[in-house]
Amino acid sequence: MKNKKRLLTGPYLFWAIAFIIIPIIMIFYYGLTDADNNFTLMNLAEITTPENLKALGLSLLLSFISTVICLVLAYPLAMILSGKSVNQSSFIVLIFILPMWMNFLLRTLAWQTLLEKNGVINAVLSFLHLPQLEIINTPYAIILGMVYNFLPFMVLPIYNVLVKIDKDVINAARDLGANNIQVFTKIILPLSVPGVISGITMVFVPALTTFVISDILGGSKILLIGNVIEQEFTHSYNWHAGSGLSLVLMIFIVISMALITKYDKDGEGTAF
Amino acid sequence: MARKLIDISHISKSYGDNLVLDDLNLYINENKFLTLLGPSGCGKTTLLRILGGFETPNKGNIIFDGVDITNLAPNKRQLNTVFQKYALFTHMTIAENIAFGLKIKGKSKAYINDKIKYALKLVNLDGYENRTADQLSGGQQQRIAIARAIVNEPKVLLLDEPLGALDLKLRQDMQYELIRLKNELGITFVYVTHDQEEALTMSDTIVVMNQGYIQQIGSPEDIYNEPENAFVADFIGESNILPATMVEDKLVKILGVNFPCVDTGFGRNKPVDAVIRPEDIDLVKPGEGLLDGVVTHLIFKGVHYEMEVMANNYEWLVHSTDMFPVGTEVGIKVDPFDIQIMKKPQSEDEEAVPIEE
Incomplete structure:
Protein backbone atom coordinates (compact mmCIF):
# COMPACT_ATOMS: atom_id res chain seq x y z
CA MET A 1 0.00 0.00 0.00
CA LYS A 2 2.62 2.49 1.11
CA ASN A 3 4.92 1.66 -1.78
CA LYS A 4 2.09 2.07 -4.26
CA LYS A 5 1.33 5.51 -2.91
CA ARG A 6 4.98 6.42 -3.17
CA LEU A 7 4.97 5.32 -6.82
CA LEU A 8 2.10 7.69 -7.50
CA THR A 9 4.17 10.64 -6.36
CA GLY A 10 6.91 9.65 -8.83
CA PRO A 11 5.84 11.73 -11.83
CA TYR A 12 5.26 14.76 -9.67
CA LEU A 13 8.63 14.33 -8.01
CA PHE A 14 10.31 14.04 -11.39
CA TRP A 15 8.49 17.13 -12.61
CA ALA A 16 9.41 19.13 -9.53
CA ILE A 17 13.09 18.20 -9.74
CA ALA A 18 13.44 18.61 -13.50
CA PHE A 19 11.44 21.79 -14.00
CA ILE A 20 11.45 23.57 -10.67
CA ILE A 21 14.40 22.62 -8.52
CA ILE A 22 17.10 22.26 -11.19
CA PRO A 23 16.20 25.56 -12.94
CA ILE A 24 16.25 27.39 -9.61
CA ILE A 25 19.63 25.90 -8.78
CA MET A 26 20.87 26.98 -12.20
CA ILE A 27 19.59 30.52 -11.67
CA PHE A 28 21.38 30.62 -8.33
CA TYR A 29 24.50 29.21 -9.96
CA TYR A 30 24.54 31.70 -12.86
CA GLY A 31 23.49 34.54 -10.62
CA LEU A 32 26.37 34.02 -8.21
CA THR A 33 29.17 33.32 -10.72
CA ASP A 34 30.99 35.27 -13.40
CA ALA A 35 31.93 34.21 -16.93
CA ASP A 36 34.88 32.25 -15.57
CA ASN A 37 32.68 30.37 -13.13
CA ASN A 38 34.16 32.17 -10.12
CA PHE A 39 31.91 33.17 -7.22
CA THR A 40 30.86 36.81 -7.36
CA LEU A 41 28.14 39.17 -6.11
CA MET A 42 28.65 41.49 -9.08
CA ASN A 43 25.54 40.17 -10.87
CA LEU A 44 23.38 41.11 -7.92
CA ALA A 45 24.98 44.53 -7.84
CA GLU A 46 23.84 45.07 -11.44
CA ILE A 47 20.56 46.29 -9.96
CA THR A 48 22.27 49.42 -8.64
CA THR A 49 22.91 50.89 -12.09
CA PRO A 50 20.63 53.91 -12.65
CA GLU A 51 18.75 52.33 -15.57
CA ASN A 52 18.08 49.11 -13.71
CA LEU A 53 17.04 50.92 -10.53
CA LYS A 54 14.64 53.02 -12.59
CA ALA A 55 13.19 49.87 -14.21
CA LEU A 56 12.75 48.18 -10.85
CA GLY A 57 11.14 51.27 -9.33
CA LEU A 58 8.75 51.63 -12.28
CA SER A 59 7.91 47.91 -12.10
CA LEU A 60 7.12 48.13 -8.40
CA LEU A 61 5.02 51.26 -8.93
CA LEU A 62 3.04 49.96 -11.91
CA SER A 63 2.37 46.54 -10.38
CA PHE A 64 1.33 48.20 -7.11
CA ILE A 65 -1.11 50.50 -8.93
CA SER A 66 -2.44 47.59 -11.02
CA THR A 67 -2.93 45.46 -7.92
CA VAL A 68 -4.84 48.23 -6.17
CA ILE A 69 -7.07 48.80 -9.22
CA CYS A 70 -7.71 45.04 -9.52
CA LEU A 71 -8.64 44.87 -5.84
CA VAL A 72 -11.01 47.82 -6.08
CA LEU A 73 -12.69 46.32 -9.14
CA ALA A 74 -12.68 42.71 -8.00
CA TYR A 75 -14.03 42.99 -4.46
CA PRO A 76 -17.45 44.43 -5.28
CA LEU A 77 -17.72 42.06 -8.21
CA ALA A 78 -16.90 39.06 -6.03
CA MET A 79 -19.48 40.24 -3.50
CA ILE A 80 -22.15 40.52 -6.16
CA LEU A 81 -21.25 37.07 -7.47
CA SER A 82 -21.30 35.46 -4.02
CA GLY A 83 -24.79 36.83 -3.44
CA LYS A 84 -26.15 35.23 -6.61
CA SER A 85 -27.52 31.73 -6.95
CA VAL A 86 -25.02 29.12 -8.10
CA ASN A 87 -26.39 29.06 -11.66
CA GLN A 88 -26.22 32.80 -12.17
CA SER A 89 -22.84 33.20 -10.55
CA SER A 90 -21.19 30.37 -12.43
CA PHE A 91 -22.37 31.99 -15.67
CA ILE A 92 -20.83 35.33 -14.73
CA VAL A 93 -17.65 33.64 -13.53
CA LEU A 94 -17.50 31.89 -16.89
CA ILE A 95 -17.72 35.23 -18.69
CA PHE A 96 -14.78 36.43 -16.66
CA ILE A 97 -12.74 33.34 -17.27
CA LEU A 98 -13.60 33.12 -20.96
CA PRO A 99 -10.91 35.59 -22.12
CA MET A 100 -8.36 33.54 -20.18
CA TRP A 101 -8.99 30.70 -22.60
CA MET A 102 -7.58 32.86 -25.33
CA ASN A 103 -3.86 33.28 -25.69
CA PHE A 104 -2.37 35.86 -23.37
CA LEU A 105 -0.22 37.37 -26.15
CA LEU A 106 -3.18 37.60 -28.45
CA ARG A 107 -5.23 39.47 -25.89
CA THR A 108 -2.43 41.93 -25.27
CA LEU A 109 -1.87 42.43 -29.00
CA ALA A 110 -5.59 43.07 -29.33
CA TRP A 111 -5.29 45.91 -26.85
CA GLN A 112 -2.42 47.32 -28.91
CA THR A 113 -4.67 47.38 -31.96
CA LEU A 114 -7.46 48.97 -29.98
CA LEU A 115 -5.30 51.68 -28.40
CA GLU A 116 -3.10 52.60 -31.41
CA LYS A 117 -3.02 56.15 -32.69
CA ASN A 118 -5.09 55.04 -35.68
CA GLY A 119 -6.66 52.17 -33.75
CA VAL A 120 -10.25 51.18 -33.22
CA ILE A 121 -10.91 53.29 -30.14
CA ASN A 122 -9.55 56.47 -31.67
CA ALA A 123 -11.49 55.85 -34.86
CA VAL A 124 -14.70 55.67 -32.85
CA LEU A 125 -13.72 58.73 -30.80
CA SER A 126 -12.96 60.85 -33.87
CA PHE A 127 -16.19 59.70 -35.45
CA LEU A 128 -17.95 61.05 -32.36
CA HIS A 129 -15.80 64.23 -32.48
CA LEU A 130 -14.31 63.42 -29.10
CA PRO A 131 -10.69 64.07 -28.09
CA GLN A 132 -8.22 61.36 -29.03
CA LEU A 133 -6.98 58.83 -26.52
CA GLU A 134 -3.19 58.81 -26.52
CA ILE A 135 -2.16 56.26 -23.98
CA ILE A 136 -0.43 53.69 -26.17
CA ASN A 137 3.29 53.47 -25.34
CA THR A 138 2.71 55.09 -21.95
CA PRO A 139 2.66 53.55 -18.45
CA TYR A 140 -1.13 53.95 -18.49
CA ALA A 141 -1.45 51.44 -21.31
CA ILE A 142 0.76 49.03 -19.36
CA ILE A 143 -1.45 49.39 -16.28
CA LEU A 144 -4.51 48.82 -18.44
CA GLY A 145 -2.96 45.66 -19.85
CA MET A 146 -2.00 44.38 -16.42
CA VAL A 147 -5.45 45.03 -14.94
CA TYR A 148 -7.15 43.45 -17.92
CA ASN A 149 -4.99 40.35 -17.87
CA PHE A 150 -4.78 39.79 -14.13
CA LEU A 151 -8.26 40.83 -12.91
CA PRO A 152 -9.67 37.27 -12.93
CA PHE A 153 -6.85 36.18 -10.62
CA MET A 154 -8.10 38.71 -8.09
CA VAL A 155 -11.81 37.96 -8.50
CA LEU A 156 -11.65 34.19 -8.09
CA PRO A 157 -9.84 33.86 -4.73
CA ILE A 158 -11.99 36.60 -3.18
CA TYR A 159 -15.15 35.02 -4.59
CA ASN A 160 -14.05 31.67 -3.18
CA VAL A 161 -13.70 32.93 0.40
CA LEU A 162 -16.88 34.98 0.20
CA VAL A 163 -19.09 32.07 -0.87
CA LYS A 164 -17.67 29.99 1.95
CA ILE A 165 -18.81 32.42 4.65
CA ASP A 166 -21.73 30.76 6.46
CA LYS A 167 -24.91 32.75 5.81
CA ASP A 168 -25.87 32.22 9.44
CA VAL A 169 -22.71 34.00 10.58
CA ILE A 170 -23.93 37.07 8.68
CA ASN A 171 -27.44 36.50 10.04
CA ALA A 172 -25.99 36.26 13.55
CA ALA A 173 -24.28 39.63 13.14
CA ARG A 174 -27.50 41.22 11.93
CA ASP A 175 -29.37 39.50 14.74
CA LEU A 176 -26.98 41.12 17.23
CA GLY A 177 -27.80 44.56 15.85
CA ALA A 178 -25.28 45.14 13.06
CA ASN A 179 -26.51 47.12 10.06
CA ASN A 180 -25.32 46.32 6.54
CA ILE A 181 -22.20 48.49 6.77
CA GLN A 182 -21.23 47.01 10.13
CA VAL A 183 -21.82 43.49 8.83
CA PHE A 184 -19.42 44.29 6.01
CA THR A 185 -16.66 45.96 8.02
CA LYS A 186 -16.80 43.71 11.06
CA ILE A 187 -17.63 40.33 9.56
CA ILE A 188 -17.32 39.98 5.79
CA LEU A 189 -14.16 42.01 5.27
CA PRO A 190 -12.09 40.37 8.04
CA LEU A 191 -13.27 36.91 7.04
CA SER A 192 -12.29 37.54 3.41
CA VAL A 193 -8.71 38.64 4.17
CA PRO A 194 -7.17 35.28 3.14
CA GLY A 195 -8.79 35.57 -0.29
CA VAL A 196 -7.68 39.18 -0.67
CA ILE A 197 -4.09 38.26 0.17
CA SER A 198 -4.15 35.35 -2.22
CA GLY A 199 -5.55 37.65 -4.93
CA ILE A 200 -2.90 40.29 -4.29
CA THR A 201 -0.19 37.65 -4.59
CA MET A 202 -1.64 36.30 -7.81
CA VAL A 203 -1.76 39.78 -9.38
CA PHE A 204 1.27 41.50 -7.91
CA VAL A 205 3.85 38.78 -8.66
CA PRO A 206 3.09 38.31 -12.38
CA ALA A 207 2.66 42.07 -12.79
CA LEU A 208 6.06 42.68 -11.26
CA THR A 209 7.82 40.17 -13.50
CA THR A 210 5.98 40.70 -16.80
CA PHE A 211 7.84 41.83 -19.86
CA VAL A 212 5.31 40.97 -22.55
CA ILE A 213 2.72 43.57 -21.55
CA SER A 214 5.29 46.37 -21.31
CA ASP A 215 6.83 45.24 -24.59
CA ILE A 216 3.59 45.35 -26.53
CA LEU A 217 1.71 48.20 -24.87
CA GLY A 218 4.69 50.29 -23.75
CA GLY A 219 6.49 50.27 -27.04
CA SER A 220 10.19 49.68 -26.54
CA LYS A 221 10.58 52.97 -24.72
CA ILE A 222 9.38 51.87 -21.31
CA LEU A 223 11.61 49.32 -19.65
CA LEU A 224 10.33 47.32 -16.72
CA ILE A 225 12.63 45.07 -14.72
CA GLY A 226 11.14 42.13 -16.60
CA ASN A 227 12.26 43.64 -19.91
CA VAL A 228 15.77 44.25 -18.56
CA ILE A 229 16.08 40.62 -17.50
CA GLU A 230 14.66 39.42 -20.80
CA GLN A 231 17.19 41.50 -22.74
CA GLU A 232 20.07 40.16 -20.66
CA PHE A 233 19.09 36.65 -21.72
CA THR A 234 17.95 37.18 -25.31
CA HIS A 235 20.00 40.13 -26.57
CA SER A 236 23.15 40.41 -24.47
CA TYR A 237 23.38 36.67 -23.87
CA ASN A 238 24.58 37.55 -20.38
CA TRP A 239 22.96 34.73 -18.38
CA HIS A 240 24.93 35.70 -15.30
CA ALA A 241 23.58 39.26 -15.10
CA GLY A 242 20.06 38.08 -16.01
CA SER A 243 20.08 35.45 -13.28
CA GLY A 244 21.48 37.94 -10.77
CA LEU A 245 18.70 40.40 -11.51
CA SER A 246 16.13 37.59 -11.29
CA LEU A 247 17.42 36.75 -7.83
CA VAL A 248 17.09 40.39 -6.76
CA LEU A 249 13.52 40.40 -8.07
CA MET A 250 12.78 37.22 -6.13
CA ILE A 251 14.04 38.93 -3.00
CA PHE A 252 11.69 41.85 -3.63
CA ILE A 253 8.75 39.50 -4.11
CA VAL A 254 9.55 37.63 -0.92
CA ILE A 255 9.77 40.93 0.99
CA SER A 256 6.46 42.16 -0.48
CA MET A 257 4.71 38.92 0.44
CA ALA A 258 6.17 38.95 3.93
CA LEU A 259 4.84 42.48 4.41
CA ILE A 260 1.37 41.41 3.27
CA THR A 261 1.24 38.23 5.32
CA LYS A 262 2.23 40.18 8.42
CA TYR A 263 -1.31 41.51 8.40
CA ASP A 264 -2.84 38.09 7.97
CA LYS A 265 -2.79 36.28 11.30
CA ASP A 266 -3.60 32.82 10.05
CA GLY A 267 -1.49 32.91 6.90
CA GLU A 268 -4.29 31.17 5.02
CA GLY A 269 -4.52 31.38 1.27
CA THR A 270 -1.13 32.87 0.65
CA ALA A 271 1.31 31.51 -1.86
CA PHE A 272 4.00 31.03 0.76
CA MET B 1 -52.16 35.71 34.00
CA ALA B 2 -49.53 35.36 31.32
CA ARG B 3 -49.14 38.23 28.88
CA LYS B 4 -49.25 37.69 25.15
CA LEU B 5 -45.83 38.75 23.82
CA ILE B 6 -45.84 37.56 20.22
CA ASP B 7 -48.92 37.16 18.08
CA ILE B 8 -48.45 35.30 14.84
CA SER B 9 -51.43 35.62 12.57
CA HIS B 10 -52.24 34.09 9.20
CA ILE B 11 -48.61 33.49 8.28
CA SER B 12 -48.03 31.78 4.92
CA LYS B 13 -44.66 31.16 3.37
CA SER B 14 -43.74 29.33 0.21
CA TYR B 15 -40.54 28.78 -1.74
CA GLY B 16 -41.56 28.53 -5.37
CA ASP B 17 -44.29 25.92 -5.51
CA ASN B 18 -43.37 24.54 -2.12
CA LEU B 19 -45.81 25.75 0.52
CA VAL B 20 -43.94 25.61 3.82
CA LEU B 21 -46.36 27.40 6.13
CA ASP B 22 -50.07 27.75 5.43
CA ASP B 23 -52.15 30.34 7.27
CA LEU B 24 -50.50 29.66 10.59
CA ASN B 25 -51.78 31.25 13.79
CA LEU B 26 -50.03 31.10 17.12
CA TYR B 27 -49.39 33.31 20.09
CA ILE B 28 -46.50 33.12 22.51
CA ASN B 29 -46.86 34.14 26.14
CA GLU B 30 -44.23 36.07 28.06
CA ASN B 31 -41.66 34.13 30.10
CA LYS B 32 -42.67 30.77 28.68
CA PHE B 33 -40.53 28.06 27.18
CA LEU B 34 -42.32 27.31 23.95
CA THR B 35 -41.12 24.51 21.68
CA LEU B 36 -41.90 24.10 18.00
CA LEU B 37 -41.73 20.35 17.51
CA GLY B 38 -42.03 18.40 14.30
CA PRO B 39 -40.24 16.30 11.70
CA SER B 40 -37.82 17.95 9.30
CA GLY B 41 -39.63 19.92 6.63
CA CYS B 42 -42.60 20.71 8.84
CA GLY B 43 -41.92 24.44 8.72
CA LYS B 44 -40.71 24.91 12.28
CA THR B 45 -37.34 26.41 11.33
CA THR B 46 -38.97 28.64 8.71
CA LEU B 47 -41.33 29.96 11.36
CA LEU B 48 -38.38 30.67 13.66
CA ARG B 49 -36.51 32.46 10.87
CA ILE B 50 -39.58 34.57 10.20
CA LEU B 51 -39.61 35.52 13.88
CA GLY B 52 -35.90 36.37 13.71
CA GLY B 53 -36.38 38.45 10.58
CA PHE B 54 -34.28 36.34 8.22
CA GLU B 55 -37.29 35.39 6.13
CA THR B 56 -40.30 37.46 5.17
CA PRO B 57 -43.68 35.73 5.07
CA ASN B 58 -45.74 35.92 1.89
CA LYS B 59 -48.82 36.66 3.93
CA GLY B 60 -49.71 37.46 7.51
CA ASN B 61 -48.35 39.51 10.40
CA ILE B 62 -46.11 39.15 13.40
CA ILE B 63 -47.11 41.41 16.26
CA PHE B 64 -44.37 41.73 18.88
CA ASP B 65 -45.34 43.45 22.11
CA GLY B 66 -48.10 45.32 20.31
CA VAL B 67 -45.96 46.41 17.34
CA ASP B 68 -46.09 44.93 13.84
CA ILE B 69 -42.56 43.69 13.11
CA THR B 70 -43.33 41.65 10.00
CA ASN B 71 -41.06 43.72 7.77
CA LEU B 72 -38.59 44.93 10.39
CA ALA B 73 -34.91 44.13 9.76
CA PRO B 74 -33.33 41.58 12.14
CA ASN B 75 -31.04 44.19 13.71
CA LYS B 76 -34.06 46.23 14.78
CA ARG B 77 -35.81 43.38 16.61
CA GLN B 78 -35.72 42.88 20.36
CA LEU B 79 -34.99 39.22 20.06
CA ASN B 80 -31.84 37.21 19.55
CA THR B 81 -31.18 33.92 17.87
CA VAL B 82 -29.00 30.96 18.73
CA PHE B 83 -28.19 29.24 15.46
CA GLN B 84 -28.06 25.54 14.79
CA LYS B 85 -24.35 25.52 13.95
CA TYR B 86 -23.48 28.18 16.51
CA ALA B 87 -22.38 30.71 13.85
CA LEU B 88 -19.63 32.11 16.06
CA PHE B 89 -17.31 34.73 14.57
CA THR B 90 -14.14 32.73 13.98
CA HIS B 91 -11.96 35.81 13.51
CA MET B 92 -12.69 37.06 17.00
CA THR B 93 -11.95 35.87 20.52
CA ILE B 94 -14.73 34.56 22.74
CA ALA B 95 -14.86 37.90 24.58
CA GLU B 96 -15.14 39.80 21.29
CA ASN B 97 -17.91 37.44 20.18
CA ILE B 98 -19.91 38.11 23.32
CA ALA B 99 -19.19 41.85 23.17
CA PHE B 100 -20.29 42.15 19.52
CA GLY B 101 -23.90 43.17 20.10
CA LEU B 102 -23.05 45.44 23.03
CA LYS B 103 -20.30 47.28 21.13
CA ILE B 104 -22.69 47.97 18.30
CA LYS B 105 -25.15 49.40 20.77
CA GLY B 106 -22.34 51.66 22.03
CA LYS B 107 -22.22 50.41 25.60
CA SER B 108 -19.33 51.50 27.82
CA LYS B 109 -16.21 49.37 28.16
CA ALA B 110 -16.82 48.73 31.84
CA TYR B 111 -20.40 47.65 31.18
CA ILE B 112 -19.29 45.32 28.38
CA ASN B 113 -16.56 43.75 30.51
CA ASP B 114 -19.00 43.15 33.34
CA LYS B 115 -21.46 41.59 30.95
CA ILE B 116 -18.83 39.28 29.44
CA LYS B 117 -17.85 38.06 32.90
CA TYR B 118 -21.47 37.61 33.90
CA ALA B 119 -22.41 35.76 30.72
CA LEU B 120 -19.42 33.42 30.85
CA LYS B 121 -20.22 32.61 34.46
CA LEU B 122 -23.84 31.96 33.51
CA VAL B 123 -22.83 29.38 30.92
CA ASN B 124 -20.10 27.92 33.16
CA LEU B 125 -17.17 28.98 31.00
CA ASP B 126 -15.39 31.57 33.18
CA GLY B 127 -11.88 32.32 32.01
CA TYR B 128 -12.49 31.54 28.34
CA GLU B 129 -12.36 35.21 27.26
CA ASN B 130 -9.23 34.99 25.14
CA ARG B 131 -9.77 31.69 23.39
CA THR B 132 -11.05 31.43 19.86
CA ALA B 133 -14.06 29.47 18.70
CA ASP B 134 -12.08 26.64 17.11
CA GLN B 135 -10.38 25.92 20.43
CA LEU B 136 -13.74 25.00 21.99
CA SER B 137 -15.78 21.82 21.81
CA GLY B 138 -19.23 21.79 20.23
CA GLY B 139 -20.97 22.06 23.57
CA GLN B 140 -18.77 24.96 24.64
CA GLN B 141 -19.32 26.76 21.33
CA GLN B 142 -23.05 26.38 21.79
CA ARG B 143 -22.84 27.92 25.25
CA ILE B 144 -20.86 30.85 23.85
CA ALA B 145 -23.51 31.30 21.17
CA ILE B 146 -26.12 31.45 23.94
CA ALA B 147 -23.97 33.84 26.00
CA ARG B 148 -23.49 36.08 22.95
CA ALA B 149 -27.25 36.27 22.52
CA ILE B 150 -28.35 36.79 26.12
CA VAL B 151 -25.96 39.64 27.00
CA ASN B 152 -28.15 41.80 24.79
CA GLU B 153 -31.04 41.19 27.19
CA PRO B 154 -33.52 40.23 24.49
CA LYS B 155 -37.16 39.79 25.39
CA VAL B 156 -37.20 36.57 23.42
CA LEU B 157 -34.45 34.07 22.70
CA LEU B 158 -34.93 32.01 19.55
CA LEU B 159 -33.11 28.68 19.52
CA ASP B 160 -32.84 26.67 16.31
CA GLU B 161 -32.10 23.03 17.21
CA PRO B 162 -29.16 24.24 19.30
CA LEU B 163 -28.37 20.82 20.73
CA GLY B 164 -28.67 18.89 17.49
CA ALA B 165 -24.93 18.48 16.96
CA LEU B 166 -24.10 17.38 20.49
CA ASP B 167 -23.81 13.86 21.83
CA LEU B 168 -26.49 12.36 24.06
CA LYS B 169 -24.90 13.01 27.46
CA LEU B 170 -23.97 16.59 26.62
CA ARG B 171 -27.42 17.15 25.19
CA GLN B 172 -29.05 16.08 28.43
CA ASP B 173 -26.75 18.31 30.47
CA MET B 174 -27.49 21.25 28.19
CA GLN B 175 -31.22 20.65 28.54
CA TYR B 176 -31.01 21.23 32.30
CA GLU B 177 -28.68 24.14 31.67
CA LEU B 178 -31.23 25.76 29.36
CA ILE B 179 -34.06 25.31 31.86
CA ARG B 180 -31.88 26.90 34.54
CA LEU B 181 -30.94 29.78 32.23
CA LYS B 182 -34.54 30.41 31.33
CA ASN B 183 -35.55 30.54 34.97
CA GLU B 184 -32.65 32.79 35.96
CA LEU B 185 -33.08 35.21 33.08
CA GLY B 186 -36.86 35.32 33.03
CA ILE B 187 -37.04 35.69 29.27
CA THR B 188 -39.19 33.91 26.71
CA PHE B 189 -37.62 30.98 24.89
CA VAL B 190 -38.82 29.82 21.50
CA TYR B 191 -37.12 26.53 20.82
CA VAL B 192 -37.12 24.49 17.62
CA THR B 193 -36.44 20.76 17.72
CA HIS B 194 -37.39 17.47 16.14
CA ASP B 195 -36.48 15.61 19.33
CA GLN B 196 -39.66 14.82 21.26
CA GLU B 197 -37.81 13.96 24.45
CA GLU B 198 -36.05 17.33 24.39
CA ALA B 199 -39.40 19.03 23.91
CA LEU B 200 -41.07 17.11 26.74
CA THR B 201 -38.18 17.79 29.13
CA MET B 202 -37.87 21.53 28.71
CA SER B 203 -41.08 23.07 27.49
CA ASP B 204 -43.93 24.88 29.15
CA THR B 205 -45.82 24.66 25.90
CA ILE B 206 -45.24 22.38 22.93
CA VAL B 207 -46.48 23.21 19.45
CA VAL B 208 -46.50 20.08 17.33
CA MET B 209 -46.19 20.85 13.62
CA ASN B 210 -46.45 18.81 10.46
CA GLN B 211 -46.36 19.87 6.81
CA GLY B 212 -46.72 23.52 7.63
CA TYR B 213 -49.69 23.11 9.92
CA ILE B 214 -50.00 23.12 13.68
CA GLN B 215 -51.23 19.76 14.89
CA GLN B 216 -51.62 20.40 18.58
CA ILE B 217 -50.69 22.99 21.18
CA GLY B 218 -50.44 22.05 24.81
CA SER B 219 -48.34 21.31 27.85
CA PRO B 220 -45.97 18.32 27.59
CA GLU B 221 -48.44 16.28 29.68
CA ASP B 222 -51.35 17.17 27.41
CA ILE B 223 -49.43 16.37 24.28
CA TYR B 224 -48.20 13.05 25.61
CA ASN B 225 -51.31 11.84 27.36
CA GLU B 226 -53.99 13.28 25.13
CA PRO B 227 -52.73 13.49 21.57
CA GLU B 228 -55.41 14.95 19.37
CA ASN B 229 -54.62 12.98 16.27
CA ALA B 230 -52.68 9.97 15.08
CA PHE B 231 -49.74 12.09 13.90
CA VAL B 232 -49.15 13.59 17.32
CA ALA B 233 -49.64 10.24 19.03
CA ASP B 234 -47.16 8.63 16.72
CA PHE B 235 -44.61 11.44 16.77
CA ILE B 236 -44.56 11.89 20.54
CA GLY B 237 -43.31 8.65 21.99
Missing part, protein backbone atom coordinates in the same frame (compact mmCIF):
# COMPACT_ATOMS: atom_id res chain seq x y z
CA GLU B 238 -44.34 5.17 21.00
CA SER B 239 -47.94 4.12 20.99
CA ASN B 240 -50.48 1.61 19.81
CA ILE B 241 -52.82 3.42 17.45
CA LEU B 242 -55.85 1.23 16.77
CA PRO B 243 -58.87 1.73 14.56
CA ALA B 244 -61.89 1.49 16.83
CA THR B 245 -65.58 2.21 17.11
CA MET B 246 -67.10 4.38 19.79
CA VAL B 247 -70.04 2.24 20.88
CA GLU B 248 -71.40 4.85 23.24
CA ASP B 249 -70.05 7.34 25.76
CA LYS B 250 -67.34 5.69 27.84
CA LEU B 251 -67.30 2.46 25.82
CA VAL B 252 -65.06 1.80 22.81
CA LYS B 253 -64.83 -1.35 20.72
CA ILE B 254 -61.22 -2.14 19.81
CA LEU B 255 -60.46 -5.22 17.66
CA GLY B 256 -63.92 -6.55 18.44
CA VAL B 257 -63.57 -6.20 22.19
CA ASN B 258 -65.40 -3.62 24.28
CA PHE B 259 -63.07 -1.46 26.40
CA PRO B 260 -64.46 0.88 29.04
CA CYS B 261 -62.93 4.35 28.65
CA VAL B 262 -63.55 7.86 29.96
CA ASP B 263 -64.18 9.77 26.72
CA THR B 264 -67.57 11.13 25.87
CA GLY B 265 -69.18 13.14 23.13
CA PHE B 266 -68.09 11.17 20.07
CA GLY B 267 -71.63 9.91 19.33
CA ARG B 268 -72.80 6.33 18.94
CA ASN B 269 -71.11 3.74 16.74
CA LYS B 270 -68.72 6.32 15.29
CA PRO B 271 -65.35 5.23 13.85
CA VAL B 272 -62.44 6.64 15.89
CA ASP B 273 -58.78 6.02 16.57
CA ALA B 274 -57.77 4.75 19.98
CA VAL B 275 -54.30 5.45 21.36
CA ILE B 276 -52.87 3.26 24.07
CA ARG B 277 -49.32 3.97 25.31
CA PRO B 278 -47.19 0.82 25.64
CA GLU B 279 -46.48 1.51 29.31
CA ASP B 280 -50.21 1.74 30.06
CA ILE B 281 -50.87 -1.87 29.13
CA ASP B 282 -50.85 -4.32 32.03
CA LEU B 283 -50.02 -7.91 31.27
CA VAL B 284 -51.94 -10.32 33.47
CA LYS B 285 -52.76 -14.02 33.55
CA PRO B 286 -54.76 -15.25 30.53
CA GLY B 287 -58.47 -14.73 31.07
CA GLU B 288 -58.00 -11.99 33.64
CA GLY B 289 -57.68 -9.22 31.06
CA LEU B 290 -59.95 -7.94 28.32
CA LEU B 291 -58.32 -10.07 25.66
CA ASP B 292 -55.67 -12.79 25.54
CA GLY B 293 -52.53 -13.06 23.43
CA VAL B 294 -49.06 -14.55 23.11
CA VAL B 295 -45.74 -12.75 23.63
CA THR B 296 -43.89 -12.76 20.28
CA HIS B 297 -40.89 -10.49 20.94
CA LEU B 298 -38.93 -9.53 24.01
CA ILE B 299 -36.19 -6.90 24.24
CA PHE B 300 -34.49 -5.59 27.36
CA LYS B 301 -34.30 -1.77 27.16
CA GLY B 302 -32.68 -0.96 30.49
CA VAL B 303 -35.49 0.80 32.31
CA HIS B 304 -38.07 -1.69 31.11
CA TYR B 305 -38.74 -4.65 28.88
CA GLU B 306 -40.24 -4.06 25.48
CA MET B 307 -42.58 -6.84 24.36
CA GLU B 308 -44.84 -7.46 21.45
CA VAL B 309 -48.01 -9.37 22.17
CA MET B 310 -50.08 -10.88 19.38
CA ALA B 311 -53.73 -10.62 20.30
CA ASN B 312 -56.80 -10.47 18.05
CA ASN B 313 -54.55 -10.20 14.99
CA TYR B 314 -52.70 -7.08 16.24
CA GLU B 315 -49.19 -6.79 17.60
CA TRP B 316 -49.52 -4.82 20.81
CA LEU B 317 -46.44 -2.90 21.89
CA VAL B 318 -46.04 -3.29 25.64
CA HIS B 319 -43.51 -1.74 28.05
CA SER B 320 -43.29 -3.39 31.43
CA THR B 321 -40.80 -3.89 34.24
CA ASP B 322 -42.08 -7.46 34.48
CA MET B 323 -40.62 -9.92 32.02
CA PHE B 324 -42.71 -12.44 30.10
CA PRO B 325 -40.66 -14.79 27.90
CA VAL B 326 -41.54 -15.25 24.24
CA GLY B 327 -44.40 -17.78 23.90
CA THR B 328 -46.06 -16.91 27.21
CA GLU B 329 -49.82 -16.63 27.08
CA VAL B 330 -50.92 -13.37 28.69
CA GLY B 331 -54.03 -11.31 29.23
CA ILE B 332 -54.13 -7.63 28.23
CA LYS B 333 -55.64 -5.11 30.60
CA VAL B 334 -55.97 -1.37 30.11
CA ASP B 335 -57.37 1.08 32.64
CA PRO B 336 -60.22 3.21 31.21
CA PHE B 337 -58.36 6.54 31.67
CA ASP B 338 -55.33 5.18 29.78
CA ILE B 339 -57.28 4.95 26.54
CA GLN B 340 -57.16 8.14 24.46
CA ILE B 341 -59.87 8.46 21.82
CA MET B 342 -59.24 10.61 18.72
CA LYS B 343 -61.54 11.59 15.89
CA LYS B 344 -60.68 9.83 12.66
CA PRO B 345 -59.20 12.23 10.15
CA GLN B 346 -61.69 12.97 7.35
CA SER B 347 -58.93 13.30 4.80
CA GLU B 348 -55.17 13.51 4.68
CA ASP B 349 -55.40 17.27 4.95
CA GLU B 350 -57.21 16.88 8.19
CA GLU B 351 -53.89 16.31 9.88
CA ALA B 352 -53.87 20.03 9.68
CA VAL B 353 -56.65 21.20 11.88
CA PRO B 354 -56.22 24.80 12.93
CA ILE B 355 -56.28 24.71 16.69
CA GLU B 356 -57.16 27.32 19.27
CA GLU B 357 -55.35 26.85 22.52
